[in-house]
Amino acid sequence: MAGGRTINVLNVAEKPSVAKSVAGILSRNQGLRTRDGRSRYNRIFEFNYSINGRPCHMLFTSVTGHLMELEFEERYRKWHSCDPADLYQAPVRKFVPEDKLDIRRTLEEEARRCQWLVLWLDCDREGENIAFEVVEVCTAVNPHLTIRRAHFSALIDREIHEAVQHLVEPNKWFADAVDARQEIDLRIGASFTRFQTILLKDAFIIDSATDDRNLVLSYGPCQFPTLGFIVERYWENQAHEPEEFWTINCSHKSDEGIATFNWMRGHLFDYTCAVIIYEMCVQEPIATVTKVRQQEKLKYPPYPLNTIELEKRASRYFRMSSEHTMKVAEDLYQAGFISYPRTETDSFSQRTDLHAIVQEQQRHPIWGSYAQQLLDPGAGLWRNPGNGGHDDKAHPPIHPTKFFSGENGLSQDHHRLYELVVRHFLACVSQPAVGAETNVEIDISGELFSASGRVILSKNYLDVYRFESWGSSLIPTYVSGQQFTPTSLTLDSGVTRPPPLLSEADLLSCMDKEGIGTDATMHDHIKKLLDRFYATKDSNTRFSPTNLGEALVMGYDDMGYKLWKPYLRAVMERDMKAVSEGTKSKAEVLLTSLQQMKACFLDARLNKVKLFEAMGIFFERSNRSGGDEQHAHGEVVRQCGLCQESDMVLRRNRDGNFMVGCLAFPQCRNAIWLPGSVSEAVVTTDICNTCTPGPVHLIQFKFRQLEIPPNYNANHLGCIGGCDEILSQLIEICGTGSRVPARGRGSTASSSGVQQSNSRPGEARRSACIYCQQTVHSSSDCPSHVSGSRSAQYRGMNPQTGDSSIPCSTCGTPCTLRTANTVTNRGRKFYSCPSQNCNFFVWEDNLNNGTGGRSVRSAGMNISASNSRRSSSRGRGGRGGAHAASTTFVSATGDPISGRRCFVCGDPSHFANACPNRGS
């Protein structure tokens, strides 16, 4: 085998930089000649080498990624040339596009005079596919070529020399998997894009686009799930119903400073329960220190930097878009300042000379001294970097490759990104920060509170990684068993907040987690959503869907298709894996996958009215198209009391359930959900003579008899204005047809079963009372709507007792059974006195087990109150008047205050939580 005639070997890498590196390594830069090819970027390197003892003249060149593209044959290229459904079987072909023709010419010219072709493409599926594209071009001009594949996992001498001595066959399965992916993406993308663009573009006045003639309503298996993440979070954000909660805070001031103790229960949603616990604490406000724990805490530096992490951090630290970040990183890479920026790898190979990279930075005026310290063994700052667990086997983590003093003409963003890469790298090879933490737990009347303080002992990596911080806080010294009187003990209220809109970093995380796009393309998908007017990004890098984006997702969602979810991509990814492992053939996957997608496409087209309806919610119809699809507007019931601009109309929601909603949706989200048992509803010309502001049209309802209690009539002429007891009861009994989670329509039913909601972005929302439209209370607490007759009508509804009301033990008014809707007690039944001046309150299950009005259960703990009236203190401070507990309150200073008063200032008109002097 050794010796023999010298052969010419054509070597092809995926990109010019790899061709240069590998040629340099193999030639050891001895006798390496370089010349231009046909393409200005892809030079040709020449040197002599020997493979397995055989003398070779090596020609080393490159492509720039894929050499070929997949397209439909000419006659299917024009949008109106065929039915989009035909695109599932229209013939496709691979071809070398115009801008790659010069690369093809280089390959052809060099291949003609070679005997071997060695493929040095990246070792992943795409790389293998590109390898076959190169093979196709080269064997077309020289069918006698011997084809070989080099397998290498890093551009390191030993790897490369080993790879060339152990050449293998290229892997067709890998290439097939990519072929299948390309074909499926093309057919789905083109068919849905043409379909929805042609259907909707001219049918509506889509004002988001500057020039809607060029508007393309694209669909893609990556861009739509990315939009889906944004819309879904937006809906969660909009649907959030703020819920009030209660927490007890304690502080203690001593000569050494202040400690703030947090209630270890966190917070409770049940005011009654919180206030009882609070009162118990206030009764005996002596804190006993139960635990003092001191321990060393480490804060570790980040893992080595890969592409997604670079994008996320640049977004977080500099608010740079991922797309811009990659452009800047590419410039820095081209200029030789940083390593290859498209990498999944977040761990350094053991062979990387990390010290040499640090040495380069020693002369930097700002972080140079830190680099020097790192290299000083006496300083003990060095630590081998962590392993993030990802390795694409092609590139190292992003790191600085050359010292950049900053004086050349690059922009501020280039400087900032270079700084991030350098500081991140220096942080990675540094010791973690060390802190001493103290945790103190105290007990007040059986309730536990904790406080913590931290002292930073050594900042280590935080000295160079200025983007991260670790706060320190001092608290006084405590010893176990010590007792003290708190300086303040307050019952504070708060409200739950909606989940925030997705930031760019969040969005990248979602995509990464669900496998949408690759590290090199994620930023493209995000940018595409902005370019297509599907989403917008605010100054805080948070994404919201535009009306267009929301309407499209809503339309497909209404069809019941999860085309906007990541599942489709996940299924495709599984199929690709099966092809690359040889367990499924490319043909098999293409056949089944395209069959399913075509069926889905045809079905979506049958249901196009859903897309129309969704678009109709947000956009006006244009007269440019025939307008064959009717957009049902519904019949007017009354004027909207919330926006006071539009009418409330009777409609069916997409599940077929009836609702009365504001025509101004989505600007106004006011809605009244009707009982799920309504089978028919028609707005009549009859006007309600009690409800104001009028006119409120009565609705003729027909209920499904089996779904309502026997004593109710299936036919009912009802009013949604608030006067209709029967309707309210049926809503309470049967529930409504609202969907959970709803898209901004309120996600939980209130105890009356009637939901009202109205939200605009950035505006906090509170349910409005159905009866009087006020927002200060919910419908169940409406003062205009409690009457003695109400409880009478409930009689006979409870089969166990035969009576669902009990007399109030205080004032005798009948109390009706209601259902709680708090997080801690959702679904639990209770009685409460409807009288405005009375606060009697008791859980139904406590009545049944004989503890009526005596105990409140929450958070898995039973707390018995000594005074039965205490549990009646519902509502906020000041409402307790008639039933004030006769407990003795003790102020924080230990002075007794008799009667039910604010323990901060002693004023009987309010409680401490509402005290204007609190905190002073």
Place this chain on the structure above:
DNA sequence: GCAAGGTC
């Protein structure tokens, strides 16, 4: 005028 994936 359409996708997503390489890369310049």
